[in-house]
Amino acid sequence: MVGVPYSKGCLLCLERRIRCDQSIPHCHQCRRYGVVCPGYKRPWQFQDEGPRLQKRYQKFSVTSNHNFQDNPQTIRRGGSIRTHLFANASIDERVYPALINQCYISQQPRMFKDFICAAFPTMFFHNEFRFGDGFTFPDWVLKHFGTKPYYDASVSCLSAQYLAHLTGDPSINHFSRQKYSQALAAVRQVLNSDEEASSDALLLAVILLSFYEMTTRTTRDAWVCHSRAVKHIMLKRGMNLHLTGAGRVCHFAYRPFLIAAAIHEGEPCFLGEDDWQDLAAFLRAEDSQKQSEWSLYIDAYEAIFMELVKCPRYIQEAREVVSIASPKARVLEQYIVMTCDRLRTLSDELRSLLASYNQRKLGIVCRGFIGPEPNRFPETSPSLLLSAAVNTLGILEQLLFRLNTPVCIDEEDSSSSNVALSPISQSTSTSNASGPCLDFRLVCELGEGIQKDDPRAFTWLDRVAGSMGLLGAKAIH
Template identity: 45%
Template sequence: MNFGQDAYLDSAICCLSSVYLAHLTQDPVLLRTSRRMYGVSLGEVIHAVSKGDDAMSDNMLCTAMMLSVYEMYAQTSPDAWVVHSDAVKRLMMSRGTQKHETGFGRSCWIAFRGFHVATSVYQGKPCFLDQEEWQDYATQIMAEDAQKPGEWAAYAVISDKAFMEIAKCPRYISESRDLLSTSAESFQTDAEALMQRIQDTSRRLYDLCSELRSCISAHSQRQQGIIRRPGTFVGPVPEIFPETGPSLLLRGAENIQGTLRQLCDRLEDRLRCQVIEDLSDSGLGTLSDDSVYAPSPLPVSPRTMTLPFRIYSELGRGPSQTSDENDPRAVIWLDRVASSMGVLGTKLIPENETPLASVEEEST
């Protein structure tokens, strides 16, 4: 961390540290301090940007990231964190991938990439990290991670591959919603092409989840002193693991696969309905009911799946409101979102439905 170099960064560090401790200790004094330092940081950012010298610096990027995370905790106004997250996106896009290849800039990209996905899911917009430039950059990072020593090099590669697929999912969600809300003549062609892309990503994520589960299981066995030898039986790969970074990524990847299945179900349902409507418009069924040539009634699929939908995500919920002050999820909530590449608890719900609990709450 480059503490002591720029006032806007220093005050952002202070405001984020204070709000984190305020949630941890339930101390109102720390909460007031965090808000005061937040205001100081905003003022320093405006002053620095007006000069233009630091607008594209690593420190400015990190400051925007911390202000966004601060708002995720503090919730000073609705969607204030989205404003800062969009600023981080614009900064990264303006800086280009070259500014994030090494050093502090690279660390910033790694730390915030999951939040970019989560923000895009929350907004219902494509994530810029699925663009070719950023996918190529992620591939470069993956190749470098593969060369690192230690047993977790394999996990790093799986994690990078999973991220590259997960980053495509906000676009699938956005395009599906746009398609389902229109009656364009090209719907069938567009829907089939979109479903093919969704299914390709789903298959890759399924394979990556299998690899990741085996990787976590092997690490757990080594921690317990279990040595796997060729030809020996150790047991099946567990389905549930302790909550760690790798296991949260696994849960996030499995969760988004369910969301992708929901998208395909909705698109397929709309396609079936369109076929029925086309057959009806073409005159099928105009024969009298007592005619021996009259076709059997066509089954009409329920149209509930084609109703407008919105995305419900863990990030959109805000900090955990658990009544148990010892529940660590009240404090490490954002760590869990980031570790899952931003898709923990993501699900599709009808437009007017209010979910009673998150996916994560239902599974615990």
Template identity: 30%
Template sequence: MYAGSRHNDPHYLDAGRELYSSAMRGLSRTLNNVSKATSDETLATAITLAIYEMHSCTSEDGWMHHAAGIRALMQLRGPEMHLDGFGCALYIAFRNTLVTSALVNGDECFLEEPKWQALNEHIAAENAKQPDSSVYTDITERAFREIVKLPGFVKQMRNIQGASLHMQKRRRPVLLRGILATRASLRGIHTEFSMTVSTLRAGREPKTDFIGPIPYHFFDGFSTLSMQGIRSGILLLNYLIILLDPSQRPAAEAENRIVTHRMQAARGSGSRKSFDQSSPPITPPGSPGRPHLMIESRVTPETRQPPTSDWMDRLATTMGMEGVRISLIDDGPA
């Protein structure tokens, strides 16, 4: 598929589709073998086929089926099989996409469970021990541990909207507290990351070939995309706050205008193409209606990008947030 995209040659693309179909049949046979189903090789195969499907979109939601299978494999393997080595590398390679698929599915992301959050903390601690560790990777690890909670918040909010008034009154304050706490954490991480990046760009740190494990040449792109992911998380949390507590709407909308402006400015200053993450206008202040949250997949036949692009890097570096378009839509007067 890469060769076909690189040279614009349909023969390679056809060969890629045939190999994909053959690999799918092979994976199906392997999954029926209990001794092989949980191996690193099986998980690696599933991840590779998922990435192929995200680039090619042979069906509208084919990549989602792969993501569901990978989720099941990871849960079957358990966190202990991802503590180090190739298993850890596989986990890091796909964990951000699991956030995307959970948001699109409207389901919680299993990575927010304590045992998986403990794995994320372990990975961060191991990174800190390495000679190429840096504050930037530590900050993004902390951001991911907050971002992974967002799909669960979305699901809980929708469950509350469909519940009885009695249950809404009971559950709403608890959920709102959790969302406010996560927003506060992301705000702090955003400020910390902004300050450290500004210090580096201002030349107040010695210039080196690498910033932690990241080559200096790629650091601007890494930091910009990481910030985009954090800002997208704040944007979504503010939408949830508006839905749960309309009295906070003016303040949440004001922050979202600032966040959206910064995201647009960052995209405008970069040389890489990025998804449109901005939302359509919502109800003007003073005339609130009945808003509802819309989360659309940005991994579709219409928006897919070829394997010659840095699409997968952007999805991963934004912690999965660039794989969705988030909007708050007004349904009309309440």
């Protein structure tokens, strides 16, 4: 705040606190004492009024709240609650009530970009060169924010959730829930529109809503419903729309979660079909030629993905096997054996690449890696995929063992037959049994969820993405 002295005397008389006759050009008091009169120009003085206003506001708010609680009739006599809140609002909000809200909305794209970089450090950093020249997931959001209401609401609910995580403010968390509800209602209307049903904006919006559900879990399996919607939109768009632009980014960003959703629902993943395998092969050939320090991993990386995406189908077909001696079981066994062989070879190749890369980071430049290969590496997108490949290989080998082991029948059945069963008769009885002979299911960490107080909870989805949705995958028999 700016303040000025009240007296009109010269500055020296003001300082000495004596009466000034205000003579021009010099006052009588200065001439009397033989000093030069400094004049009558009054200086500006800047005073900090913040502490005084804060104290006054706190006193007023405490008194007002006390009065409202003691006598609710004062609200009705003085007008509505909205009138009271407006009277106590800041000058910006009284002059332009939507100013604060508009400023907050205008910051959403930048906040969203910070969220992507913080929540998906490995997936965003190690795969950024694959999206295209100057095109990244948050850049597309920055460019198209403000074009469609359902899209803006989907972005805002995630960025507000990130801000609530940073500040711990429950009101911001409540705001993110409101935006999520708005986005759900708007997306539901757009899904019935032929014009928007296959658009890039709708696909991105549903993916963002799925990310929101994976982290907040408003209901246990809501993220699966969103994943079904993503699958429906991608199939409707077709493979060609995912070769470039936003479709390419969505394919990279969400394919791990499509695998996890297929595992959770016990069905094959559509990315394992021939057309989508051709898409992965095309992207593999294209990205391996790009200039990046991470492009040397692409051949092994995409080849491992093309094998891992078959795993949900193997699990589903194995659960439908009625007899381990049936032709269907033998064909399935052959496919699993080929996938296991491929995964062993590709895992060894990727492990050598990671070891050589770490060696170069230490300044050791050689033609190949020297020394025993380590079993653990710093957490990167390739190292997370390597862990997923090793884990999946163990699951498939366990499945092979069960496909080659006759299922033992119950003791009650053996006692009622009064016949000692030999291995031949045992396998025969198994082949004639009705219903599936392998009772098991495959679960992963995404389906089970994670505790919100876990220190790794914020970057949890990044590890799920790096492991192609197979983080913590295990077969439960």
